[in-house]
Amino acid sequence: MRHVRVIGIGAGNPEHMTVQAITALNSADVLFIPTKGAEKAALAQARRDICTRFLTRDVHTQEFAVPVRRSDADYTETVNAWHAAIAQTYADLIATLTETQTAAFLVWGDPSLYDSTIRILERVKDMGQVAFDYDVIPGITSIQALCASHRIPLNLIGKPVHITTGRAASTEDFSNGASAVVMLDGEQAFNRLHEHDATIYWGAYLGSAQEITVAGNLAEVADTITKARAEARAANGWIMDTYLIRTAKDFDV
Ligand SMILES: C[S@@+](CC[C@H](N)C(=O)[O-])C[C@H]1O[C@@H](n2cnc3c(N)ncnc32)[C@H](O)[C@@H]1O
Structure with missing residues (x-):
């Protein structure tokens, strides 16, 4: 066959x-x-x-x-x-x-x-x-590449992981302590999230020579990511990026 x-x-x-x-x-x-x-x-x-x-x-x-x-x-x-x-x-x-x-x-x-x-x-x-x-x-996912580049575990201790798309992200609740991974986001949904004290770990072209990563407090780095994303997209004609958002830390109850 x-x-x-x-x-x-x-x-x-x-x-x-x-x-x-x-x-x-x-x-x-x-x-x-x-x-x-x-x-x-x-x-x-x-x-x-x-x-x-x-x-x-x-x-x-x-x-x-x-x-x-x-x-x-x-x-x-x-x-x-x-x-x-x-x-x-x-x-x-x-x-x-x-x-x-x-x-x-x-x-x-x-x-x-x-x-x-x-x-x-x-x-x-x-x-x-x-x-x-x-x-x-099976293959290595962009989520694993993102976590490796930022040297972070995907989940907080004993906490769930939520994987979603940019399209769905703007209507979801990110404040429950889960680690949320956002993929397929052409709209930079992180700019519309209300959890401004969250931490974001962002990566584009992960694993390749063009890889770009930015991490930090969402409110503080959102503009940096938006700018880096727009410049890279203009330079390369395309972009693939993924990010992880967290609103809590290990051992938070
Ligand atoms: C159609 S999905 C495919 C996901 C793929 N099957 C995986 O395992 O990662 C495409 C999305 O994956 C993410 N992605 C894939 N490769 C990436 C990379 N090298 N850097 C950043 N994000 C990537 C982006 O969010 C992109 O919009």
Whole structure:
């Protein structure tokens, strides 16, 4: 049966690649690499660099354009339609494999965290156009990269961790002592949070040569982050940033 490997490649440093990921990469006959857009181009280059560095055999690379998401309808409806289009793209790619071939998707960070490769592959299976099975190789997430760069534990002692998006963050309560990680934030939601005595640990392009980090009291460093973010985005044409917000300390009750 055709086999697909979903390989977590880490969040920006080729050395995030685990031994398991390198072995999986070298077990594939074809690598499916997404392209398109400034951000996608940079990420496609990072994937190519990983291939150059870790492939020990000849593996065919198949680049493909990721369908573009419409933004004119309801969020859920838009994402659903977008995933349907990507599922068809994946089905067509997988159909190019022979019955005994293995292909791999190189997924940024870890495939379980704000990534839809797994749910889209399930969708492709449900479509019934092409038979295949798949496995998942875990990767280092941008959250781990953020914590490592700031030399902080993710959670406070005995306290929970909340992971959310910029879109949801502005309506959430950050004052309960949990550590809150905000991802996919194009709106700098930290500027709208009410917890001004919180501490923020922010990082962009984590793990890469362009990495920028800022940490401190939210009210004091918010402008510095906004400025650094805008400048870096203008210089590079894209940005990926993540931050952690805390309103308490270890041993606070
Ligand atoms: C679609 S999600 C993918 C997350 C990925 N699967 C992971 O494990 O980190 C993309 C978001 O992850 C975060 N991200 C990924 N790589 C990053 C990096 N190198 N530096 C900062 N944030 C990053 C950003 O919040 C970005 O908007």
